[in-house]
Amino acid sequence: DAGVIQSPRHEVTEMGQEVTLRCKPISGHDYLFWYRQTMMRGLELLIYFNNNVPIDDSGMPEDRFSAKMPNASFSTLKIQPSEPRDSAVYFCASSGLAGGPGETQYFGPGTRLLVL
Amino acid sequence: AQSVTQLDSQVPVFEEAPVELRCNYSSSVSVYLFWYVQYPNQGLQLLLKYLSGSTLVKGINGFEAEFNKSQTSFHLRKPSVHISDTAEYFCAVSLYSSASKIIFGSGTRLSIRP
Numbered sequence: 197d198a199g200v201i202q203s204p205r206h207e208v209t210e211m212g213q214e215v216t217l218r219c220k221p222i223s224g225h226d227y228l229f230w231y232r233q234t235m236m237r238g239l240e241l242l243i244y245f246n247n248n249v250p251i252d253d254s255g256m257p258e259d260r261f262s263a264k265m266p267n268a269s270f271s272t273l274k275i276q277p278s279e280p281r282d283s284a285v286y287f288c289a290s291s292g293l294a295g296g297p298g299e300t301q302y303f304g305p306g307t308r309l310l311v312l
Numbered sequence: 313a314q315s316v317t318q319l320d321s322q323v324p325v326f327e328e329a330p331v332e333l334r335c336n337y338s339s340s341v342s343v344y345l346f347w348y349v350q351y352p353n354q355g356l357q358l359l360l361k362y363l364s365g366s367t368l369v370k371g372i373n374g375f376e377a378e379f380n381k382s383q384t385s386f387h388l389r390k391p392s393v394h395i396s397d398t399a400e401y402f403c404a405v406s407l408y409s410s411a412s413k414i415i416f417g418s419g420t421r422l423s424i425r426p
Contacts, residue, residue, distance in 0.1 A: 200355070227412050239356075239402065239416045252413065287355055291412065298344035298363040298406065301414060303355030 200304035202288050208310045214276040217307045220269055221290030229301060230263055230273050231287040239287075245271065278311045285309070314339035316405050316417035324423045325393055333388040333420045335377075335403030345386040346404040346414065347377055356402060362386065373397065398424045 201220040209215055221228050229244040243253040248265045256263070260279070265271040275282055285308050289301040315338045325331045337343060344363050348356040360371025367379040377388045386403060403417040 238418045241413065241415075244413065246412065289355075298346075298361055299412065300346075300358045300361065301356075303357065305353075305355050 200288055200290055200302055202286075202304035202307050204307060205305065206308045206310075208312065209278055210312050211279055212277045213311075214274065215278045215282075215309060215311075217273040217286050217288075217309070219271045219273070219288030219304060221271070221288070222292075222302055223269070225290035225292040225302070226268070227291045227299070227301075228265060228271050229289040229291075230271070231289065232284045233287060233306070234284045242273070278309075280311045283309055283311050314341075314343060314405050314407060314415055316403050316415055318403055318417040318420050320420050321418065322421045322423065324425060326425050327395055328392050330391050331389065331393050331397075331422065333401050333403075333422065335386045335388065335417060337384050337386065337403075337405045339384075339405065339407065341407060343405045343407055345377075345379060346406075347371065347375070347386075347388050348402045348404060348416070350400045350402065350419075352399070359388070359401070393422070393424050395424050395426065397422060 203218045226247050230242040233239045242255045243263045245265045263273045285306045287303050287306045289303045291299045291301045317336045319334050346361045347359040349359050350356045359375050360369045362369045362379045370376045375390050400419045400421050402419045404414045406414045
């Protein structure tokens, strides 16, 4: 299995521009998570989906952030308009419940976003 | 609400020395506990997890952790560290009722000195 795939790996953009981050979860996994990691705030859960449906988006910082999961193999996290304080590493992770409770989350390599 | 506290932001140790990374959690209900590791410029990967049963859990790369319910702790240990263990280590917790959602601690950076 290729693992969780994220693109792009690095993104540099200017303030005010739209940014779209992409994620392909591990095949067969029915949970998908988006995290943001910064030095100041650590690892924060932004939103997670179950069977393509958003379950908890309480971690989404503000309306500039939106996430979609149109099908089981693809999700996007969009920031519009972007701001310098959005600079961070964004991780996507997936998991399944085939193994029961306490399922392991598998992380992608992350997208390093820099907003100038 | 549950929370996770990692008291040490950085832990420097010499190669081949033992190490303990501390983790305490707060929850009024039963939880699952995890340790994840993040190597430089990579995503997180699972080291070990406690779901139930034996309180001593063994993971990959020679790490182990002990669940102590009375002290609400889940400390990570390794008897002899290697340079390749240099990484950031995250303790995490999830509730039985919401097993899919994991709350991560702030992380402990382990640096190994030769």
